[in-house]
Amino acid sequence: MRKYNFVLILLITLIAGCASEKKQLLPTNNKGGYFIKSHKTTSNDVSNILKISGRVFDVKTRNLISNAQLTLGCYKTTTSDKGEFSFRIDNVPNYNSIYIEANFIGYKSILTDFINTTNIEEIQIDFYLVQDDRPLINCEGIIKPKG
DSSP states (O other): OHHHHHHHHHHHHHHHHHHHHHTSOEEOSSSOEEEEEEEEOOSSSOOSEEEEEEEEEETTTOOBOTTOEEEETTEEEEOOTTSEEEEEEESOOTTOEEOOEEEOTTBOOEEOOOEEOTTEEEEEEEEEEOBOOSOEEOTTSOEEOOO
């Protein structure tokens, strides 16, 4: 009976440990981060269309950020009033790795690690930006304090 209890406890620990790891932000070079989820192609027909969508949040308040800019190579888009964005890229080579940058004035930019798009048809990314605490410099070179 003890052997079965031990095995059951071990399985519960492993499952709970894996679930908690998936809920953590992927770290970046600042205190922000991102969550990423990809969906592989379900059929044998490999589509050359890649759909990327997600939202942009303030990491501290968890409020959505509208008009944030997302850059994927030559492609650019901004978030909607609800903080949502999407890209649809046709004719993506199957061997490509991509990265995406999210930024907004007054926040530190986030650049993802390379994302392998092999056999991927859809990617969902939620970005969590941290406010930039560095002083702003206007075009005349005068430093203005934040606030």
